[in-house]
Every structure is written in structure tokens, then in C-alpha cells.
Amino acid sequence: MSIVEKAGANVLKTDFGKKDKKKKKDKNRVEEMAETPQPGPEKIDLDFAALARRGFYNPDDRSSQLALEMRAVKRRLLRRIGYLRSSGERQAFRTPGKQRNMILVTSTRAGEGKTFTAINLAFSLAFEDQIETLLIDADLSRPKVRDRLNLPEAPGLHDRLLNPKLDAESLGWRLASAPLTIMPEGARAERPTDLFSTARAQEMWTSLSTEKPQRLVIIDAPPVLAATDAVMLAKYADEIVFVIEANSTPEAAVAAAVDELIDINPNVSLMLNRCQIGAGGAHYGSYEYYDRSDATAAPAGKDKPSSEG
Numbered sequence: 001m002s003i004v005e006k007a008g009a010n011v012l013k014t015d016f017g018k019k020d021k022k023k024k025k026d027k028n029r030v031e032e033m034a035e036t037p038q039p040g041p042e043k044i045d046l047d048f049a050a051l052a053r054r055g056f057y058n059p060d061d062r063s064s065q066l067a068l069e070m071r072a073v074k075r076r077l078l079r080r081i082g083y084l085r086s087s088g089e090r091q092a093f094r095t096p097g098k099q100r101n102m103i104l105v106t107s108t109r110a111g112e113g114k115t116f117t118a119i120n121l122a123f124s125l126a127f128e129d130q131i132e133t134l135l136i137d138a139d140l141s142r143p144k145v146r147d148r149l150n151l152p153e154a155p156g157l158h159d160r161l162l163n164p165k166l167d168a169e170s171l172g173w174r175l176a177s178a179p180l181t182i183m184p185e186g187a188r189a190e191r192p193t194d195l196f197s198t199a200r201a202q203e204m205w206t207s208l209s210t211e212k213p214q215r216l217v218i219i220d221a222p223p224v225l226a227a228t229d230a231v232m233l234a235k236y237a238d239e240i241v242f243v244i245e246a247n248s249t250p251e252a253a254v255a256a257a258v259d260e261l262i263d264i265n266p267n268v269s270l271m272l273n274r275c276q277i278g279a280g281g282a283h284y285g286s287y288e289y290y291d292r293s294d295a296t297a298a299p300a301g302k303d304k305p306s307s308e309g
Contacts, residue, residue, distance in 0.1 A: 041174035041181050046149060056148075057120040059127040059178070070124040073271065077103070077121075080269065081239050083131075083216070099213040102205065104237035106221040106230045108257040112245040113273040115144040118220040121241075125216055126180035132215040134208065136183045138233055139222045140192040143185035156186030160204060161195045168208060192222075196232040205236040224257035234264040242268055246275030 052058035057066055078084040081100040105118040122135040137145035140158055145151075151173065160166045172183040195201060208217055219237065221230040234240060240261055244254055262268050 040170050041172050043176045044151075044173045045176050051149070054148075055116070057123040057127075059123065062128065066120065067124070067128075070120050071128070074121065074124050074129075077239065077241065077269070080267070099209050100238040101213065101215060102209050102217050102219065102236060102238045104219045104221050104230070104233055104240045105243065106240065106261070107223045107243040107245075108249050108253050109223045109225055110142070112223070112243050112249060114223070114243045115139075115148060115220050117241065117243050117271060117273065118218050119145065119148060122180055122182075122218045123178075125218075126175065126178040130179060132179045132212065134181045134183060134215055134217045136217065136219050137185045138196075138219045138229070140185050140189040140195075140229070141222060141227060145182065145220055146184050149182070151182070151184065154184050154186070156184035158186035158189045158192075158195070160186070161189075161198075161201055162187075164200055164203065168204060169211075192229050193227065193232055196229055202236070209238075224260055225253060231260055231264055234261050237265060238267065240265055240268045241271055243271050243273050246272050248274075 048056075048058050048060065052061065055066070057070060058064065061067065075084065081103070083100075103121075105114050105121070107114040118135065122133050125131045126133045135145065136157055137143045138157060146153070154172065155166070156171050160168045160171060168183070169181075171186070172181055174181050189195060219233060221233045224230045242258055242261065258268060258270075
């Protein structure tokens with residue numbers, strides 16, 4: 001064996017050894033969690049004053065511009081999934097197997113405000129409407145929910161996908177002041193798409209939807225053009241909220257991303273973020289159903305810096 005071949009063999013041996021140790025460590029961690037009784041999500045309180053200073057929804061200020069904007073978005077969304085009748089009356093029950101309670105939030109690329117939108121939507125649903133809500137960080141490669149809410153690392157979605165013996169309902173945190181549960185990303189995943197395409201993932205998403213039909217599940221997914229994860233997750237969702245940053249995202253990129261989603265799931269609605277439309281306009285200025293005949297999202301006005309990615 002030549003010197004180069006020997007060097008290559010040593011590198012391969014070292015790399016595989018590290019990967020094997022990491023996989024074994026993750027497997028042991030998941031098995032230990034499965035054997036440990038799961039008492040339920042830890043109850044927490046969030047610092048909403050601090051979050052409000054960063055632009056997030058504040059339940060103590062329901063007349064703010066953001067609260068009004070989320071209210072308009074939320075009502076259209078609830079009507080689209082059949083949670084509200086046209087009169088505004090809440091549905092008393094759902095048809096078994098057709099809960100329509102899984103809502104995927106994504107965008108064309110990073111930084112358009114999808115995580116900001118997912119968090120504010122969950123806050124608004126839980127605090128204003130007292131709707132049981134589960135917020136899941138499914139962006140396993142670049143998770144942001146914990147960072148935005150200043151929460152520590154904890155077992156979450158990835159751990160549940162690795163081991164179905166884990167109780168998904170016990171993972172994450174439960175707000176003490178509202179019917180909102182937050183499931184973090186969990187252990188870092190190397191190939192999330194492979195996990196999302198398994199029968200195990202199908203079983204988990206179905207279980208989350210059917211076990212609590214009146215609960216709404218908000219899924220913060222990766223951007224469509226950044227990874228294939230969002231397209232894989234789209235098949236589990238009942239409604240997709242596609243966030244577009246006004247006057248920033250190229251129209252051709254938006255059309256390409258939305259077309260990828262609509263091939264899997266036709267229930268796609270567009271939300272225009274960081275824009276102003278006339279007097280009293282909002283950076284959530286548009287929320288409309290996407291049709292394949294639409295070339296692009298609705299045109300927007302001037303940028304209005306407000307939300308985070």
C-alpha cells in the first residue's frame with residue numbers, strides 16, 4: 001500500500017470512527033429517554049416584554065399593529081381549514097380523519113420571516129382565541145424557535161422521529177398562561193429529509209393530528225429552496241402558509257418554490273411580509289390562496305423592517 005493509500009485509509013478510519021461514536025451516543029440517549037417515565041411538558045413563563053421589544057406578539061397589548069395584523073391573517077386561515085364558519089362561529093367538532101389542523105409555515109429562502117410568523121401565529125391563536133396549539137420547530141438543520149424564545153436545549157422532534165416509543169406529548173414546554181405547547185428540534189439531525197420520508201414520520205404526524213382534533217399544529221419548516229425538507233413535510237400538512245419578503249425575494253424564485261409545494265399539496269396561501277399597502281397597511285399585507293395560474297405574489301409597497309427570519 002502506498003503512502004497516499006495509507007493516509008487515506010487512516011482518514012477514513014478516523015472519520016467513520018467519530019461518526020459511529022456519535023450515532024451510538026445519540027442512540028443511547030434516545031433509548032435512555034424512552035425508558036424514563038415522561039411526566040409531560042415542563043410548564044414555563046416567557047418574558048413577553050422582552051419579546052415585544054424584539055418585535056414579537058405581546059398578549060398584554062392586543063391593540064398593537066402586529067396583533068391586528070395577525071388577527072386578520074388568523075381568521076382567514078381558520079376559515080380556510082374549516083375551523084371557523086363564514087359567520088365567524090367556531091366549529092363544534094371535526095369529521096374523523098379530516099381534522100385539517102396541521103399548518104406548515106415556510107418560505108422561499110432564509111430570512112423572510114417564517115419563524116417570526118409561526119411564533120406570532122401560535123401566540124395569537126393560544127392567547128386570543130384560547131385554541132389549543134402546538135408549535136413545532138421542524139427546521140432540524142437550522143432551528144430558530146428556541147433561540148427566538150430564549151429556551152435551552154431539550155429533547156424534541158428529532159428524538160421522537162428516532163424512537164416512536166417516546167411520547168411526543170411529553171416533549172418541550174407548556175406555557176402556564178395559555179394553551180400553547182412548544183416542541184423544539186431536539187438533537188441535531190444530519191439528514192432530516194431521510195427522517196421525514198419514513199413510515200415512522202407518517203405515523204407521528206398522523207398521531208399528532210388525530211389524537212387531539214381540536215388542536216392546531218403549527219410547523220416551522222425549512223425554506224423550500226434551501227432544502228427538500230419542506231417539500232417532504234408538505235404532504236403531511238393540511239394548509240401551507242408561504243411567507244414572502246416584500247420587494248426582496250425574486251419573483252422567479254417564489255414561483256419555483258411555490259410550484260414545488262403545490263405539486264405535493266394544493267392548499268398553499270401566500271403571506272406578504274415586511275411591506276406597507278396604503279394607509280394603515282401592514283407588513284403582513286397579503287394573505288391569499290395561490291393558484292398555479294398566478295405568476296407571482298401580489299405586488300407590495302415599500303419595505304417596513306420589522307420581523308426576524
